Amino acid sequence: MAQTIRRGGKGVRRAAAASSTKRKVTAARRQTGSLLDSVMRWIPFSEETLHRILMTLILGGAAVLAWTVASMAGLPTLAEAETALLASRTGFEVKRVEVRGVNRMNELKIYEKVLGQRDQVMPRLDIAALREELLQLSWVKDARVSRQLPDTLVVDVIERNPNAVLRKDGKLTLIDETGHPLEAVSPERARGLLVLSGNGAEAKVPDLIHLLDAAPALRPQVAEAEWIGKRRWNLTFKTRQVLALPEGEDQSASALLTFARMDGVDRLLGGKVASFDMRSAERIYMRVPGRADALAAAAHAEATAQADAAAAKTENARASVASAAPAKASAAKTAQN
Incomplete structure (x- = not known):
């Protein structure tokens, strides 16, 4: 009777090693599963929600990477230029300027600032920068710049009041x-x-x-x-x-x-x-204007009057003495006789 002998089978040591590896893998899987189960129990999300979050993060990272690569290649600038050209061809560019709220100041100064924006397409118009330029005008207290599509720029001005x-x-x-x-x-x-x-x-x-x-x-x-x-x-x-x-x-x-x-x-x-x-x-x-001069003049007049009165009194006394002298002489002569 013929007997078939198979060669290349596993030896005892190899079988023991494989069995040990299998046990380790099974134990590791059990431990990892237990750890993941513990983490999942602590996270306030379901497995489906967590999957969505991870997918969103992956897609977001891919989008950022794509945008970075496109920026380095100059694609956003090219797209902006093409958009501006398309807007210009369809009539979306500054052709008219309407200024409101100007009563005292020279309105031409506002047009000098705004006309620098003329013939520019609306999407590329820097409204904030134009407002800052208007605020540099001495009469402008505040200003608001707005687009009125397709081709009008409206400037509302609040003037300062002269005080x-x-x-x-x-x-x-x-x-x-x-x-x-x-x-x-x-x-x-x-x-x-x-x-x-x-x-x-x-x-x-x-x-x-x-x-x-x-x-x-x-x-x-x-x-x-x-x-x-x-x-x-x-x-x-x-x-x-x-x-x-x-x-x-x-x-x-x-x-x-x-x-x-x-x-x-x-x-x-x-x-x-x-x-x-x-x-x-x-x-x-x-x-009081001139009062000091008037008081000085009055004082001078009073002093002059007093001096004149004193002089007159002295003169009268001298005259009295002079008129009394002949009378005394006549009386003395009569007494001698």
Whole structure:
């Protein structure tokens, strides 16, 4: 009877090694599965949700990588240029400019800024940069730039309000309520506005407005305000009378209010007094033009009259003595006889 003998089978050692490896793999799988199961139990997501998150991260990374490669190749710039060309061909470019809210300032200055954007396509128009350029204009307090498709650019302007005139180095400049300079003006255009002078007066405009609000009845009468020594105000009224106020915000406001009450009772404005000095808290000093000369002339006249009276008295005494001498001589002669 024939017997078949197979060769190449596993030996005892190889079989033992394979069995040991299999046991290790099984144990590792069990341990890894237990670890993953533990992690999954702690994560507040289901397995499906976690799968979606991982897929989203993978796709997002791929998109970022693709964008980086495209940027390095210049594709976004090319796409932007093609989009702009397409918009220009379809009429989406700046052809008209509409300016709103301009009443006092020169409107041409706005057009000079905006016309630099003319014939540019709407998608590439830098609205924020144009607004910043408009804010550099002295009269513009705020501005809003908007597109009105397909071809119109609309500019809404909020102007500054002229509040006073600053006199400096022989020139007149319009300023607003914050002291911001607007433009140079002639004396004719400055007529009727409050004129400020003195070093640093433009920075004190808000304080001056607050001061004049303390006496609203006097405010229309104030023609000029001079900032003296960076510490106090001299007010000149339309009657050309000058009021010197003390230092300090509260002290000057109290003095101005006191002056307003005195003027309401005694009509100081329009009178003979040329200047009022209220720098002292106890009293007010008033200066009347020519009064010192008048007092000097009166004193001189009184002194002259007294001298003339004394001279006349002396002359009368001498005349009396002279007239009495012949009479005495006649009497003495008669006595001798």
